[in-house]
Every structure is written in structure tokens, then in C-alpha cells.
Amino acid sequence: MAEKFSEKLRSLRLAHNMTLEELARVVGSSKAYMWQLENKKHARPSAELLLKIAGHFDQSPEFLLDDKQDEPTQSQIELTFMKKFQRLSESDKRTVERIISSFVPVPSGHGTFDMELN
Numbered sequence: 001m002a003e004k005f006s007e008k009l010r011s012l013r014l015a016h017n018m019t020l021e022e023l024a025r026v027v028g029s030s031k032a033y034m035w036q037l038e039n040k041k042h043a044r045p046s047a048e049l050l051l052k053i054a055g056h057f058d059q060s061p062e063f064l065l066d067d068k069q070d071e072p073t074q075s076q077i078e079l080t081f082m083k084k085f086q087r088l089s090e091s092d093k094r095t096v097e098r099i100i101s102s103f104v105p106v107p108s109g110h111g112t113f114d115m116e117l118n
Helices: 005-015 020-027 031-039 047-056 061-065 074-086 090-103
Strands: none
Touching (some): 020 047, 047 061
16 A cells, blocks of 8 residues: 555545545545544555545545655546546536537537547
């Protein structure tokens, strides 16, 4: 487990003005376990819990686990955006497409954005 995971978790939680109890409730864990993850250097959340934490804070699990990264990479930011985009309603997706198209026109002959993630 990454040694900086606990620092990143605490920083994200505080940046979102959340208590340990609130975070625990959101990710389906206990306050005591969240405290351990923030305070024990080698705490090891399950893959499922890691995904819930990353998803809640709109971060990639890779960023949370990588000790060499203090900030997410551009590709991690873009992947997170794409995941958020996929959760939008079809109507909201079309709205986002129109907004983006006003900045970066779609070349003629091309349809809407292909934002499929596998």
C-alpha cells in the first residue's frame, strides 16, 4: 500500500469539509476504520473500498496509491471526467456536447462525441 495514501485521503476529506463519520457513511465503512486509513502508514483498504473512496472524491485509484504523485496526471483527470460524463442523463450529455462544441467545433462529417469507456 502506498505510504502517501493516508495523507491524500485526509487531504481530500478535509477539502470536502467532511468528518470521518460522514466519509465512513458515504463509503459504507466505520469511522474507526477511516481513522485507521488516515493515521496508519500501512493501512490496506480492500479494492472495493478503494474504488468507493476514489469514486466519491472523483479521483483515480491509481493516483491515491501512487506515492510519486502529489497531483493527478492529466490522463487521470480526463478519465475521471469521462466517468462523470457517462453518469449524466442523455439530455445533459447533449448539453455538455453543445458547450464543448462551441469551443472546439466537431469536424464536418463527424457525429457526436464518442465517449465510450470500457
